[in-house]
Amino acid sequence: MSFHEVSLPARLAFGSTGGVERRTEVVTLANGYERRSTPWAHGRRRFLIGAGLRSLADMQALTAFFEARRGRLYGFRFRDFADFRSGAGDPEPGDQVIGDGDGAQTEFQLCKGYGDYERVIRKPVEGSVRIAVDGVELAGEAFGVDLTTGEVTLATAPGEGAVLTAGFLFDTPVRFDADRIDVTLESFEAGRVAAVPLIEIRI
Template identity: 65%
Template sequence: MSAFHEARLPARLAFGCTGGVERRTQVVTLGSGFERRSSPWAQGRRRYLIGTATRPLDDAAALVAFFEERSGRLFGFRFRDPADCRSCAPSMTPAAGDQAIGTGDGSRKTFALAKTYGDGATAVVRPIAKPVAGTVKVAVAGVVLGPAAFGVDTATGLVTFNIAPAAGAAVTAGFEFDTPVRFDSDRIDVTLESFNAARVGAVALVEVRV
């Protein structure tokens, strides 16, 4: 039985969410006063809080139903992070040249989607495992390919070409994507505000590795 469901949390249930990236840094202060800093994490981890606003009772019931379907913390699911859900800036439309995902060698056909944050030696490359179906655009050596030239596994983020890109050819992609998350609690609380409205206590989501 899979520990991840390819279901996306409906956007209307996440209105008013807050969230961001968490890092884990170990800091040791030496006797000289200097610090030694290190991190066991190569990637940041996203965390979100949803459900704190008063909403229609039907929406509260839908969130409870979604929580039940995931068995609380047991199963992961897709979440659309409004601030980071595209290969480009949030206000722009993804284009095939947005992100570098590899270089052809004449035989390799499969490439993994990724998004790069920053530039140069300090850049962080984030694997994208949950692209949104129908949004992936791909280019090889700057030439945009038609959708019949490649396939996309939306459960893993792997792009497979019918014909391997030529040796030295830059492979790029543009896409929309979801963040894989799970509920970070096995409890959800609902307060009845009126006959037709309810307030759901803060519901925490945490990113999972898939």
């Protein structure tokens, strides 16, 4: 996977729009009933950025970031300000259940629940992850986190039936979904950018 572990500067995302996309195939039967199915197990997020930029400095920064990613070629981290935390506020170690102990397993995947749907989190933010076993928070040296995959490794395997929970901040892995950026110069130090599309990528 061609991915750069860099984040789009937050100021370049101000004014962005976006949300979750699902793909559902609907067939209407002769009797009027519907048959619905989906080829996607997971939703995919899309965003439009750049439309709120007005300063030439920010436009140049966005262009430089776009060039460094070679347009659509390389993925990168994006902070979706509508959904970037494990809970409603600052991360707490009990926010999300990420596994149950069996006395042997030491590796667990970060994830976030949305009702009965579970989203795998691949890009946690450095220094934000907190882990607890049966409600008791672990010290930093008791676990490690792979920031490129979201995998948590414990120094000691949790006992049989122990509940492992986590709190964290996270980014969404995306790429540009266009191979050009259009900039309009409106004055000596100001202009505007046509909205630039981003799309979530599977990792």
